[in-house]
Amino acid sequence: MEITSKSARQWARLGPRGVYGQAILAIADKHDDLMVMSADLASSSGLERFRTTYPDKFLNAGIAEQNMIGVAAGLAKEGYNVFASSFSPFIAMRASEQIRMNLGYMELNVKAVAIGGGISMGFLGNSHFGIEDMAVMRAIPNLTVVSPADCVEVVKLVESAASFKGPMYIRLTGTANCPIVYTDDYEFEIGKSILLREGADVTLIACGSMVYQSLQAAELLAEQGISASVINMHTIKPLDEARLQEIIAKGRPIITVEEHSKIGGLGSAIAEYLSPLGCGIRHLSVALPDAYIKTGDYDYMLGEQGLDAKSIAQKAETFLTK
Amino acid sequence: MSYPELTEFARTMRQKILDISYHSGTSTHIGGALSMTDVMAVLYGKVLNFDAQDPRWPERDRFILSKGHGVLGFYPALLGAGIISQEVFDTFQQNGSDLIAHPVMNLDLGIESSNGSLGHGISMAVGIAFAAKKQAKPFHTYTLVGDGETNEGSVWEAAMLASHLKLDNLTAIIDYNKQQNDGFGKDVLHIDNMAERFRAFGWHVIEVDGHDIDAIVEAFEEDPLNKPKAIVANTIKGKGVSFMEGDNSWHHNRLTKTNYEAAVAALNNSNNERSDNGNNV
Numbered sequence: 001m002e003i004t005s006k007s008a009r010q011w012a013r014l015g016p017r018g019v020y021g022q023a024i025l026a027i028a029d030k031h032d033d034l035m036v037m038s039a040d041l042a043s044s045s046g047l048e049r050f051r052t053t054y055p056d057k058f059l060n061a062g063i064a065e066q067n068m069i070g071v072a073a074g075l076a077k078e079g080y081n082v083f084a085s086s087f088s089p090f091i092a093m094r095a096s097e098q099i100r101m102n103l104g105y106m107e108l109n110v111k112a113v114a115i116g117g118g119i120s121m122g123f124l125g126n127s128h129f130g131i132e133d134m135a136v137m138r139a140i141p142n143l144t145v146v147s148p149a150d151c152v153e154v155v156k157l158v159e160s161a162a163s164f165k166g167p168m169y170i171r172l173t174g175t176a177n178c179p180i181v182y183t184d185d186y187e188f189e190i191g192k193s194i195l196l197r198e199g200a201d202v203t204l205i206a207c208g209s210m211v212y213q214s215l216q217a218a219e220l221l222a223e224q225g226i227s228a229s230v231i232n233m234h235t236i237k238p239l240d241e242a243r244l245q246e247i248i249a250k251g252r253p254i255i256t257v258e259e260h261s262k263i264g265g266l267g268s269a270i271a272e273y274l275s276p277l278g279c280g281i282r283h284l285s286v287a288l289p290d291a292y293i294k295t296g297d298y299d300y301m302l303g304e305q306g307l308d309a310k311s312i313a314q315k316a317e318t319f320l321t322k
Numbered sequence: 323m324s325y326p327e328l329t330e331f332a333r334t335m336r337q338k339i340l341d342i343s344y345h346s347g348t349s350t351h352i353g354g355a356l357s358m359t360d361v362m363a364v365l366y367g368k369v370l371n372f373d374a375q376d377p378r379w380p381e382r383d384r385f386i387l388s389k390g391h392g393v394l395g396f397y398p399a400l401l402g403a404g405i406i407s408q409e410v411f412d413t414f415q416q417n418g419s420d421l422i423a424h425p426v427m428n429l430d431l432g433i434e435s436s437n438g439s440l441g442h443g444i445s446m447a448v449g450i451a452f453a454a455k456k457q458a459k460p461f462h463t464y465t466l467v468g469d470g471e472t473n474e475g476s477v478w479e480a481a482m483l484a485s486h487l488k489l490d491n492l493t494a495i496i497d498y499n500k501q502q503n504d505g506f507g508k509d510v511l512h513i514d515n516m517a518e519r520f521r522a523f524g525w526h527v528i529e530v531d532g533h534d535i536d537a538i539v540e541a542f543e544e545d546p547l548n549k550p551k552a553i554v555a556n557t558i559k560g561k562g563v564s565f566m567e568g569d570n571s572w573h574h575n576r577l578t579k580t581n582y583e584a585a586v587a588a589l590n591n592s593n594n595e596r597s598d599n600g601n602n603v
Contacts, residue, residue, distance in 0.1 A: 056456070059452070061479075061483060062479070062482065062483065062486075064476075064479035064482070064483070066441075066445070066475070066476040066479060067445045067448070067476050067479035067480050067483060069445070070442055070444075070445020070446045070448070070449060070476065070480065071445050071446070071448050071449035071452065071480070071483065072449060073445075073446050073449055074445070074446040074447060074448060074449020074450040074451070074452070074453060075449045075450075075452065075453045076449075077434075077435075077446070077449070077450060077453075078449075078450055078453030078454065078457065078459075079453070079457075080453060097439055097442075098442060098445070098476075101436060101437075101438070101439050101442050102436075102442060102445075102446060105426075105427075105436045106427045106435065106436050
């Protein structure tokens with residue numbers, strides 16, 4: 001798919017779910033072995049056109065996520081390149097053991113795609129929030145965990161994932177009218193983070209929806225005379241260790257930012273990496289609390305939970321002046 | 323294989339089950355391995371299409387042991403079929419072995435999937451059978467499901483999808499021994515009408531005596547007419563070892579030397595009885 005500022009704007013309006021469906025549709029011709037599955041959420045995953053255009057490449061498992069992953073594994077075993085999606089908690093947690101046994105243990109080539117990761121499901125409430133998913137998925141051996149920063153990156157990721165051999169958890173965050181990080185084409189490689197902004201005082205490492213908020217926070221920090229780097233750590237597992245080594249070598253404080261529980265996500269992954277090095281680098285984790293939260297619209301919740309740019313900047317400032 | 327050969331295959335498997343269980347020196351799942359043995363003998367002795375010299379042959383029939391704890395009834399079948407060697411077989415539960423208490427996918431050893439957590443294998447079998455349909459591949463997919471395993475909701479998710487997709491290239495055998503870890507199924511979670519349940523889920527169902535070789539063969543031969551096929555095999559947990567039959571302590575237990583010798587003697591008695599009974603063929 002051609003990436004231009006116009007397409008970036010169009011995709012942003014659609015949001016990550018709709019763009020996932022478009023991206024899958026766009027690659028279908030290039031991948032004869034593609035199979036796309038849904039658990040009765042095709043219409044919610046932007047897959048309606050795919051379903052009608054490529055009925056032979058689509059299988060609805062019904063509201064049965066555990067079986068969907070098992071069936072996806074069977075299809076993958078016979079050579080299919082399978083993308084199976086559902087809402088984040090239903091795929092990452094309800095079917096987590098199937099992902100562990102069928103995808104991790106047997107290394108079968110299935111992309112488990114979580115739509116509505118984080119708190120983007122708004123008034124649908126905590127039952128539908130994906131705030132523990134990275135903790136669960138990251139703990140499964142052999143599983144690659146990726147969360148794209150915006151809708152353009154959803155396209156880049158779907159294109160890359162379709163040629164990637166092995167099981168993967170794809171975490172889509174954000175809503176329709178999704179903030180734009182990328183307006184032009186760029187190099188995207190699974191496992192390789194992206195330096196979006198260079199600064200001298202602090203490094204913000206973010207994934208998913210929080211990449212944009214971190215970039216905005218860096219702008220706010222600049223107004224306060226604080227110069228921040230921003231890294232898009234779209235691949236949470238395996239971590240881009242080369243990049244982390246560069247960051248550590250500079251010795252600046254690190255702030256991780258994620259729309260996920262503070263337990264087990266990006267912040268935990270970075271802390272796990274830093275801790276045994278004993279490098280003395282200070283690390284602040286900006287994340288969701290270990291709690292079920294009051295719900296509302298997405299912007300309200302980001303503000304309430306301290307995940308909007310303003311809150312991130314304030315937390316960074318406090319952290320840096322301590 | 324002919325009837326006497328299949329009977330002998332099953333007898334040898336039962337002996338092997340006792341042997342490797344005893345030699346492992348640990349508790350193993352004996353009861354449910356003995357209950358599935360006649361079905362496995364028919365599968366590996368007559369039904370499955372495979373090439374022992376080339377376990378990865380693309381057109382091989384697929385067998386998924388959904389009741390993963392039934393490996394003691396699986397490895398002897400792979401040995402008897404010539405897919406794994408005696409040398410490999412003898413590594414059962416040695417440190418670092420490929421053959422452990424639940425199967426680990428290893429296509430070179432004829433093991434199609436990793437199992438152990440229940441209710442997974444049948445889903446994978448549905449996926450494989452569906453893939454075969456889409457690719458117009460001639461192979462058939464078989465899966466052996468424990469009756470206790472059907473407590474898992476995912477089994478019924480798979481059952482629903484299999485009939486929805488009209489997978490007549492899929493056969494699930496239910497090892498209906500009516501016991502599970504904590505005792506009789508009727509006491510743990512009542513499942514007395516297995517055949518009706520699968521029928522209600524849109525499957526072609528055949529109920530057989532799971533120790534009647536001929537009946538099992540016939541069940542495999544029956545045409546499911548555009549539906550997935552379930553063979554509900556009524557079996558006896560611990561079959562062939564009189565003191566284990568009906569005694570659920572042998573679901574997972576360790577064979578002492580005394581018990582092992584008693585079990586082998588009981589197995590031989592059982593075999594003699596069978597031949598004494600003459601030809602119920």
